[in-house]
Amino acid sequence: MVRPINKKAEEGATAILKAIKGIKNRTYQSIGQAAAAEGVSKSTLARRWNGGKFRSEGQENNQLLTVQEENALATWISPATAAGNSVQHDFI
Numbered sequence: 001m002v003r004p005i006n007k008k009a010e011e012g013a014t015a016i017l018k019a020i021k022g023i024k025n026r027t028y029q030s031i032g033q034a035a036a037a038e039g040v041s042k043s044t045l046a047r048r049w050n051g052g053k054f055r056s057e058g059q060e061n062n063q064l065l066t067v068q069e070e071n072a073l074a075t076w077i078s079p080a081t082a083a084g085n086s087v088q089h090d091f092i
Contacts, residue, residue, distance in 0.1 A: 015039060015040050018038055019035060019037070022034050022037070
């Protein structure tokens with residue numbers, strides 16, 4: 001089972017994406033200025049700006065299922081569970 005997303009980590013990821021958007025549209029003149037304004041690490045922001053990935057994105061190659069396969073499986077399981085038909089692990 002996938003662990004739930006940490007709220008603090010989600011807020012940090014959102015802040016990084018907001019900072020990158022601000023750099024692109026020239027709201028911020030530098031990575032340092034964007035990092036200070038959004039309250040994120042300058043080194044993390046610089047790595048993401050230069051094409052670095054989040055940990056989850058970086059580990060996708062090590063997973064058994066692709067992201068699309070995971071989403072399709074979740075789409076199939078959710079209605080079955082909501083209808084009261086629990087899906088057995090062996091069947092999945």
